Amino acid sequence: MTRRTSIARATLAALIPLLLPACAPSTGGSDGPTNPEVDAIFADLEGDRPGAAVGVVMGGEVVHRAGYGTAHMDHDIPITPGTVFDIASISKQFGAIAALLLESEGKLDLDADVRGYVPELPDFGAAITARQLIHHTSGIRDWPHTMALGGIGFTDVISFEKILRMLYHQQAINFEPGSEYAYSNTGYNLLARVIEVQSGMTFREYTESRIFGPLGMTSTHFSDDYLEVVPGRAESYNPIDGGGFQRLPNQLTALASSSLHTSIDDFIRWMRNYETAQVGGEEMLGTMMQRGVLTGGDTLDYAHGLSVTDYRGLPTFGHGGSWVGYRTNFVRYPEQNLSIAVFCNISDCDPAGRARRVAEVFIGDAMGPAPETPEAEAEAEGPVLSPGQLQEYAGSYRSPELDSTYDLEVDAEGRLVAGHWRNDPSVLSPTGTDEFAGDQWFLPEVRFVRDGGGRISGFTVTGGRVRDLIFERQR
Numbered sequence: 001m002t003r004r005t006s007i008a009r010a011t012l013a014a015l016i017p018l019l020l021p022a023c024a025p026s027t028g029g030s031d032g033p034t035n036p037e038v039d040a041i042f043a044d045l046e047g048d049r050p051g052a053a054v055g056v057v058m059g060g061e062v063v064h065r066a067g068y069g070t071a072h073m074d075h076d077i078p079i080t081p082g083t084v085f086d087i088a089s090i091s092k093q094f095g096a097i098a099a100l101l102l103e104s105e106g107k108l109d110l111d112a113d114v115r116g117y118v119p120e121l122p123d124f125g126a127a128i129t130a131r132q133l134i135h136h137t138s139g140i141r142d143w144p145h146t147m148a149l150g151g152i153g154f155t156d157v158i159s160f161e162k163i164l165r166m167l168y169h170q171q172a173i174n175f176e177p178g179s180e181y182a183y184s185n186t187g188y189n190l191l192a193r194v195i196e197v198q199s200g201m202t203f204r205e206y207t208e209s210r211i212f213g214p215l216g217m218t219s220t221h222f223s224d225d226y227l228e229v230v231p232g233r234a235e236s237y238n239p240i241d242g243g244g245f246q247r248l249p250n251q252l253t254a255l256a257s258s259s260l261h262t263s264i265d266d267f268i269r270w271m272r273n274y275e276t277a278q279v280g281g282e283e284m285l286g287t288m289m290q291r292g293v294l295t296g297g298d299t300l301d302y303a304h305g306l307s308v309t310d311y312r313g314l315p316t317f318g319h320g321g322s323w324v325g326y327r328t329n330f331v332r333y334p335e336q337n338l339s340i341a342v343f344c345n346i347s348d349c350d351p352a353g354r355a356r357r358v359a360e361v362f363i364g365d366a367m368g369p370a371p372e373t374p375e376a377e378a379e380a381e382g383p384v385l386s387p388g389q390l391q392e393y394a395g396s397y398r399s400p401e402l403d404s405t406y407d408l409e410v411d412a413e414g415r416l417v418a419g420h421w422r423n424d425p426s427v428l429s430p431t432g433t434d435e436f437a438g439d440q441w442f443l444p445e446v447r448f449v450r451d452g453g454g455r456i457s458g459f460t461v462t463g464g465r466v467r468d469l470i471f472e473r474q475r
Contacts, residue, residue, distance in 0.1 A: 035064045037361045041354055042068040050237040050245060050325070050346035051079050052354075055264040057271050057339045058362055065264065071234035071345065073245065081264040084219055084233040085343040086250055087328045088258050088321025091222070093288065093305030094207055095188050095256030096134050098195055100284050100304065101210050107198045110134075117194045120164075124173045130194055132177050133187040134304055135292025139173035142465030143186040143254075146170075148442040149461060149469065150402035151422030154324055157226060157251040163189050171401050174467040178295040181302065182465050185257035188305075192256035203255045214279055215269045220262040226251040230261055234345040236325030245346070248324035258323055264341060267330070271339035274332060289317060311356060313368030320352050329355045336363045382431035387414040393428075393436075393448060397459060397471035406471060418443060 038054065045051035051069015055062065067079035102108040108117075113127035121128075124139070132138040143163050144154070150166075152158060167186055174182050192203040199206045204222045212220045219232070237245040253259050262270075277285050291308055292300040301309050308317045311331075318331035327344040329351035340358050342351035360367065390410045398405040407419045408428070416428045418438065426440035434448040434456075444463025449470075451457040458472045 032065060033063060034066050035361060038064045038358050039066065041357050041361075042066075045069040045344075045346075045349070048073070048076070050234075050344070052342055052344040052346075052349060052351070053079050053081055053083050053085065053264040054343075054358070055081065055268045055271070055341045056358060056362070057268055059337050060272065060275055062268060063362070064358075065268070067264075069346075071232075073235070073237070073247075079234060079345070082219065082232055083343075084230055084261050084263050085328065085345060086223070086236070086252075086258070086323060086326050087260050087262055087267075087330075087343060088323040088326050089185070090319045090321040090328050090330050091256065091258050091260035091305075092188055093319060094211060094222075094260060095191055095195075096305035097280055097284070097288060098203070098207055098210065098256070099130055099134060099191055100287060101280065102195055102198055102206075104284065108194065114190065114194055117197050118190065120168045121190070122168065122170060124170075124177075126177050128173075128177045130191055131292075133184075133191045133194075135300060135302055136181055136183045136187060137178050137292055137294060137300075138184060138187045138190075139175045139177050139180070139182065140167070140184045140187045140190065141170060141174060141467075141469065142182070142184045143167070143189070145442060145464055145466045146186075146402060146469065148423070149399065149466075150404040151420055153422070155249045155251065158254065159226070160189060160192070160224065160253045160255045163254060164193060166402075169401055169403075172468070172470075174465075176295075180294065181292070181300050182467075184465060185254060188257035189254055195256075211279055212266075215273060217262065217266040217269050220260070220266045222255050223253050223259040223261055224255065226253055232263070233261065234343075236323075236345050236347075238325050238347045248347075250324050250326070252323060258321070264343060267341050267343075271330075271332065271341065274334075274339065275337065311359070311367070312370060314363070314366060322347075327351050331355050331359065333359060333363060336366060338362055380431075382429060382435075382437075383433075385430050390414070390416045393456060395456070396474040398474050399469065399471045401469065405474070418446075 042052055045068040049069050053067045056064035065081045067081055069079050071077045071079045071083045103110055110131040111129050114130055115121050128138045196203050204224045207222055236248045236250055238248050240246050273279050288304040289308055291303045301307050306317045306319055310316055314333050316331050316333050321328035325345055325347045327349045330341045332339040340355045342355045344351050387410050393416055394408050394410055396407050409417055411417050418426045418428055424440055426438040426443045428436035428438050428446055431437050436446045446459050448456050448459045458470055460468045460470050462468055
């Protein structure tokens, strides 16, 4: 897309609400029907503060549809069922069904090496398939962690193209494809690129033509331009100490893994599709529920962009989402024909917990006992190292994959601190021989490696969705 086209599209999007007032989102917070017990679950989000939109469908009928709180605090715009949210990782089920639709057209082999579709992908020494991307068994590292190690903040511009460029510079994966499960947003972004190549359309165009258009989801799209004007969109917020809120800009266009913009009113149409099978058909929707299987034979809880589990003895499937201040959850209880969606624009909303409480309102009598809360495990203490001993680890370390450098120094308090020109300093505390834990999330487990002479030659970062990403010692 040219800059001129982008500006023209953004200008047109801005003019549409002025030219066609009837198309603008409704102004009432609760257009009904509503359930007072559900209202009580979200009562703390009412008023001049960020909040949530909620939709509940049971037996094919909408039984609750409401908005709570404020979508845009600068302009005091309330949240309604027509408010548009970035629903984050709930987006993955649309990436998965897009792949299945393309397969049904004879244009995609889910078990072929994706390098045949995207030759820019490095050769990691083993074939990676689209099916493994869908089930998070590809071994491809998750970009939020790898990019954070490179100094990219979540409120920075993180485009689909930047994510792919990062992927194309990777030199290793976490494990042999198919052998393990490790959640990877990057895998779904690669899946979106495969779909683009094989469909001859942008991912946004393909999902619009095959999914959102047929269902009448007119306020729904995958964001491929973070500067685009989106009428009725909620801003995202974070609570701040002492009260109040700060806005968290959303400049992400991570196709298929995230970045789906939709409203509760539109998503109700999607929840009904699990009953009507208008898009995909019954057989394909049944495939959506098929869980991944590892090469060792273990079956995962993760299916096609959906987690298939149970809650209090009842089968469920769904997904959660989290990005900047957006927190979202979708869950369906198929045996009770109950679907719930909660979209929040505040980071401490706990949409999954609220969705479970909503389910209890409608089908609590069918549920088993509530699960017990596990007790927190005590952390083991690591070895104590003197400043002189820590000095051995001081130096400059660079990752060639990320083109990112950390400078490790012993500070005045005798602590080993990892500094980066963009990231906050991280104190590294010893946990074992040549092993440390950082107090910043992006350096969870640091393991130093030595050469044949016993000299420290680098360190690896492991934790969460990244394993053994190496930083080589420069000095």
